[in-house]
Amino acid sequence: xxxxxxxxxxxxxxxxxxxxxxxxxxxxxxxxxxxxxxxxxxxxxxxxxxxxxxxxxxxxxxxxxxxxxxxxxxxxxxxxxxxxxxxxxxxxxxxxxxxxxxxxxxxxxxxxxxxxxxxxxxxxxxxxxxxxxxxxxxxxxxxxxxxxxxxxxxxxxxxxxxxxxxxxxxxxxxxxxxxxxxxxxxxxxxxxxxxxxxxxxxxxxxxxxxxxxxxxxxxxxxxxxxxxxxxxxxxxxxxxxxxxxxxxxxxxxxxxxxxxxxxxxxxxxxxxxxxxxxxxxxxxxxxxxxxxxxxxxxxxxxxxxxxxxxxxxxxxxxxxxxxxxxxxxxxxxxxxxxxxxxxxxxxxxxxxxxxxxxxxxxxxxxxxxxxxxxxxxxxxxxxxxxxxxxxxxxxxxxxxxxxxxxxxxxxxxxxxxxxxxxxxxxxxxxxxxxxxxxxxxxxxxxxxxxxxxxxxxxxxxxxxxxxxxxxxxxxxxxxxxxxxxx
Amino acid sequence: xxxxxxxxxxxxxxxxxxxxxxxxxxxxxxxxxxxxxxxxxxxxxxxxxxxxxxxxxxxxxxxxxxxxxxxxxxxxxxxxxxxxxxxxxxxxxxxxxxxxxxxxxxxxxxxxxxxxxxxxxxxxxxxxxxxxxxxxxxxxxxxxxxxxxxxxxxxxxxxxxxxxxxxxxxxxxxxxxxxxxxxxxxxxxxxxxxxxxxxxxxxxxxxxxxxxxxxxxxxxxxxxxxxxxxxxxxxxxxxxxxxxxxxxxxxxxxxxxxxxxxxxxxxxxxxxxxxxxxxxxxxxxxxxxxxxxxxxxxxxxxxxxxxxxxxxxxxxxxxxxxxxxxxxxxxxxxxxxxxxxxxxxxxxxxxxxxxxxxxxxxxxxxxxxxxxxxxxxxxxxxxxxxxxxxxxxxxxxxxxxxxxxxxxxxxxxxxxxxxxxxxxxxxxxxxxxxxxxxxxxxxxxxxxxxxxxxxxxxxxxxxxxxxxxxxxxxxxxxxxxxxxxx
Numbered sequence: 001x002x003x004x005x006x007x008x009x010x011x012x013x014x015x016x017x018x019x020x021x022x023x024x025x026x027x028x029x030x031x032x033x034x035x036x037x038x039x040x041x042x043x044x045x046x047x048x049x050x051x052x053x054x055x056x057x058x059x060x061x062x063x064x065x066x067x068x069x070x071x072x073x074x075x076x077x078x079x080x081x082x083x084x085x086x087x088x089x090x091x092x093x094x095x096x097x098x099x100x101x102x103x104x105x106x107x108x109x110x111x112x113x114x115x116x117x118x119x120x121x122x123x124x125x126x127x128x129x130x131x132x133x134x135x136x137x138x139x140x141x142x143x144x145x146x147x148x149x150x151x152x153x154x155x156x157x158x159x160x161x162x163x164x165x166x167x168x169x170x171x172x173x174x175x176x177x178x179x180x181x182x183x184x185x186x187x188x189x190x191x192x193x194x195x196x197x198x199x200x201x202x203x204x205x206x207x208x209x210x211x212x213x214x215x216x217x218x219x220x221x222x223x224x225x226x227x228x229x230x231x232x233x234x235x236x237x238x239x240x241x242x243x244x245x246x247x248x249x250x251x252x253x254x255x256x257x258x259x260x261x262x263x264x265x266x267x268x269x270x271x272x273x274x275x276x277x278x279x280x281x282x283x284x285x286x287x288x289x290x291x292x293x294x295x296x297x298x299x300x301x302x303x304x305x306x307x308x309x310x311x312x313x314x315x316x317x318x319x320x321x322x323x324x325x326x327x328x329x330x331x332x333x334x335x336x337x338x339x340x341x342x343x344x345x346x347x348x349x350x351x352x353x354x355x356x357x358x359x360x361x362x363x364x365x366x367x368x369x370x371x372x373x374x375x376x377x378x379x380x381x382x383x384x385x386x387x388x389x390x391x392x393x394x395x396x397x398x399x400x401x402x403x404x405x406x407x408x409x410x411x412x413x414x415x416x417x418x419x420x421x422x423x424x425x426x427x428x429x430x431x432x433x434x435x436x437x438x439x440x441x442x443x444x445x446x447x448x449x450x451x452x453x454x455x456x457x458x459x460x461x462x463x464x465x466x467x468x469x470x471x472x473x474x475x476x477x478x479x480x481x482x483x484x485x486x
Numbered sequence: 487x488x489x490x491x492x493x494x495x496x497x498x499x500x501x502x503x504x505x506x507x508x509x510x511x512x513x514x515x516x517x518x519x520x521x522x523x524x525x526x527x528x529x530x531x532x533x534x535x536x537x538x539x540x541x542x543x544x545x546x547x548x549x550x551x552x553x554x555x556x557x558x559x560x561x562x563x564x565x566x567x568x569x570x571x572x573x574x575x576x577x578x579x580x581x582x583x584x585x586x587x588x589x590x591x592x593x594x595x596x597x598x599x600x601x602x603x604x605x606x607x608x609x610x611x612x613x614x615x616x617x618x619x620x621x622x623x624x625x626x627x628x629x630x631x632x633x634x635x636x637x638x639x640x641x642x643x644x645x646x647x648x649x650x651x652x653x654x655x656x657x658x659x660x661x662x663x664x665x666x667x668x669x670x671x672x673x674x675x676x677x678x679x680x681x682x683x684x685x686x687x688x689x690x691x692x693x694x695x696x697x698x699x700x701x702x703x704x705x706x707x708x709x710x711x712x713x714x715x716x717x718x719x720x721x722x723x724x725x726x727x728x729x730x731x732x733x734x735x736x737x738x739x740x741x742x743x744x745x746x747x748x749x750x751x752x753x754x755x756x757x758x759x760x761x762x763x764x765x766x767x768x769x770x771x772x773x774x775x776x777x778x779x780x781x782x783x784x785x786x787x788x789x790x791x792x793x794x795x796x797x798x799x800x801x802x803x804x805x806x807x808x809x810x811x812x813x814x815x816x817x818x819x820x821x822x823x824x825x826x827x828x829x830x831x832x833x834x835x836x837x838x839x840x841x842x843x844x845x846x847x848x849x850x851x852x853x854x855x856x857x858x859x860x861x862x863x864x865x866x867x868x869x870x871x872x873x874x875x876x877x878x879x880x881x882x883x884x885x886x887x888x889x890x891x892x893x894x895x896x897x898x899x900x901x902x903x904x905x906x907x908x909x910x911x912x913x914x915x916x917x918x919x920x921x922x923x924x925x926x927x928x929x930x931x932x933x934x935x936x937x938x939x940x941x942x943x944x945x946x947x948x949x950x951x952x953x954x955x956x957x958x959x960x961x962x963x964x965x966x967x968x969x970x971x972x
Binding site for chain 2 (some may be wrong): 255258
């Protein structure tokens with residue numbers, strides 16, 4: 001960004017040899033070098049630098065992987081499939097119908113976890129869902145039945161879907177179903193409850209249950225009618241517009257929510273429901289700037305699922321957290337999770353809350369970053385820094401840094417502020433390990449005590465260990481290196 | 487925007503004298519200097535530069551004005567009033583009711599103009615309005631009656647309102663009425679017709695008349711009910727959000743339109759109108775990304791009117807074009823127009839149209855730039871360059887340049903990409919004349935032949951002569967300079 005300065009004229013412009021240039025000094029690593037130069041009146045530029053990820057046998061694994069003759073083709077194929085997905089919202093139905101989920105069965109965010117290991121917000125959401133489904137009368141009873149295994153829970157990702165924060169899905173909850181226009185592949189996500197004391201942040205009780213009941217009896221059915229009357233709604237087109245309207249589709253979904261509303265409203269109005277109900281639904285959607293998140297997430301899931309199971313591909317196809325562990329899945333290693341303890345986000349807190357109230361990173365919403373949204377396109381949504389922390393330069397730098405660890409630029413998601421460059425898309429395990437640059441995630445923060453709800457929003461990264469594990473596993477499946485002949 | 491380079495370390499950081507720095511060369515004016523240096527292997531930076539505006543007695547006028555002891559206080563007072571305005575949409579009513587406009591009376595954009603001098607699009611719109619109001623049966627009859635003065639027309643600005651492009655208002659057209667929450671001052675603008683063959687671009691005929699009739703019988707009345715049921719809608723709050731959502735509120739009003747719709751829809755739904763009519767209205771508003779322009783314009787008008795008539799103030803309070811002339815009004819010189827022939831915009835054309843089809847600059851929509859919107863906040867809406875031309879760097883540079891000619895930064899309109907700096911607001915005649923920097927305007931382009939409609943959108947500037955005239959007039963009203971005593 002300059003004010004009138006047009007460009008630098010250097011000897012290079014005239015084809016002169018570079019050796020005729022005045023020397024310029026770039027320093028990296030410790031600041032001591034830069035400071036010593038400054039003391040000697042020598043201008044220098046300090047460049048940030050992260051060392052490659054280190055771990056047992058990392059270098060050997062990297063060599064083996066980068067020598068894999070399948071690598072380029074496998075990643076091209078994976079990316080081609082990812083970028084070909086055209087996600088559409090095709091239906092809204094109860095989870096019991098979509099997934100055959102039965103009373104006492106639940107899905108949740110992140111990799112698998114036991115009740116004993118489950119974090120506060122996930123426990124709170126499970127308790128809340130037991131009360132909502134009337135399979136327990138009190139929180140104590142719910143906890144008992146969850147601890148004994150009478151009630152069962154498994155990851156959303158294992159059933160073709162995603163859920164934000166605790167990501168809890170129970171049989172009576174209604175889901176948005178998305179489909180890829182060309183392949184017919186499907187994905188799903190629950191309906192967004194709004195902010196404050198909500199189940200996905202681990203809150204439970206009357207307020208939570210009443211809202212969920214209204215969502216199941218009013219919001220879901222009315223949305224079903226509207227979506228069916230409309231026909232498939234092009235979520236990809238809305239995403240393309242959003243990233244030109246200050247949304248990064250993870251923690252800012254304002255324009256997306258409004259555009260989804262614009263599609264639904266004429267059909268809500270023309271349906272059979274009483275106008276008071278229609279007005280309620282419109283106020284609920286319009287009053288929740290995050291409503292579209294639950295359409296962006298399954299769109300990202302649909303994209304990344306298309307890139308799964310390609311032997312030799314180092315593409316990350318899922319990043320998800322259950323509040324205890326952060327897990328990633330990679331195209332070349334099937335459904336295997338590579339997990340490590342989730343980090344605590346660094347960010348801005350609501351009201352009186354502080355870092356000591358926050359639970360470690362939780363939710364499937366990192367599917368956004370996995371698909372090149374969220375933290376990866378912060379540059380196009382600089383207003384997000386007032387919600388998650390950082391500043392405008394951080395937002396610009398972050399998006400530019402993410403190109404270093406991704407395999408493609410998504411031509412369908414153009415970022416005007418970066419000269420309409422496509423969003424950095426498709427995290428590559430080898431690039432993360434060689435550059436030491438970890439994916440940047442924008443996230444909400446849940447209170448660690450069950451029942452608290454949201455305490456803030458912030459910035460977080462996956463643990464490096466997930467990528468080192470993935471690298472090792474990928475290397476193990478790569479062809480052996482040819483032995484030196486001499 | 488950097489990728490990992492954090493900052494420059496220079497001797498300055500250590501408090502060393504600047505003389506110890508390596509010399510750096512800045513060139514300006516002709517490129518010859520920069521090129522000669524480059525040939526000698528000396529790096530240099532070329533800075534753009536515009537000379538001050540020149541005209542008869544400009545320097546003398548500037549000296550007299552800048553010496554006016556009232557200047558600072560007058561401009562502070564004007565800006566304070568401008569920035570204190572809180573525009574709300576308070577009603578939607580027919581022009582006959584709001585303005586007492588009678589059959590055969592019309593308002594139009596820009597400074598006053600005669601039928602003989604009127605440009606194609608204004609003539610086309612006047613003809614169309616005559617047909618719509620049934621005061622003429624054919625275009626020929628309409629022209630005859632306009633030429634003879636049987637039908638009369640005067641500027642919107644003379645009646646407290648604004649209109650985009652030809653800006654035509656006739657008695658049966660419905661207006662949005664805005665009011666300032668604290669002072670109760672009012673302003674108005676017509677309802678936006680959408681794009682293509684529309685009256686404001688000078689098109690007329692059945693398609694135009696039918697749409698206007700529907701707007702008067704369905705859209706206007708339903709909006710009236712909804713606005714009255716809602717209560718005053720905070721247009722200032724929507725503007726604040728828009729500039730964080732990729733809108734510049736002149737040629738991009740996507741987020742603004744959606745946010746206005748969000749306010750109206752629950753009340754449209756709950757009203758007495760048949761659902762088919764409600765759905766029509768929602769589709770019409772939702773299908774026109776420019777709908778909010780006609781709320782942003784009267785909001786800007788309300789702001790700038792608050793800054794009028796302050797003796798000694800050099801604040802520009804209106805910029806408007808009638809398709810023939812570009813006119814400006816200044817706080818310190820009352821309702822006087824300073825006019826010069828309007829320029830031809832440079833931009834992107836629709837379909838087969840080219841520069842030879844375009845009419846010179848037209849419309850009151852430059853009230854946006856007058857109030858620090860539109861071209862002044864392009865940096866926050868870089869996607870606009872795909873509509874009006876230029877590139878992302880141009881958008882960033884333009885906003886930064888506009889701070890050079892404005893008196894304030896609007897804290898209510900924060901631009902995230904510029905580190906949440908307030909929009910550059912309040913054009914100062916003396917700054918324009920001393921810097922030679924003219925206000926940047928984003929605009930639509932009308933076809934020059936009456937009846938054509940829109941041919942494109944582009945970038946344009948006011949003629950320098952308007953500012954030189956204003957400067958001279960302001961100086962004439964400033965106190966005489968003290969005579970040298972020696």
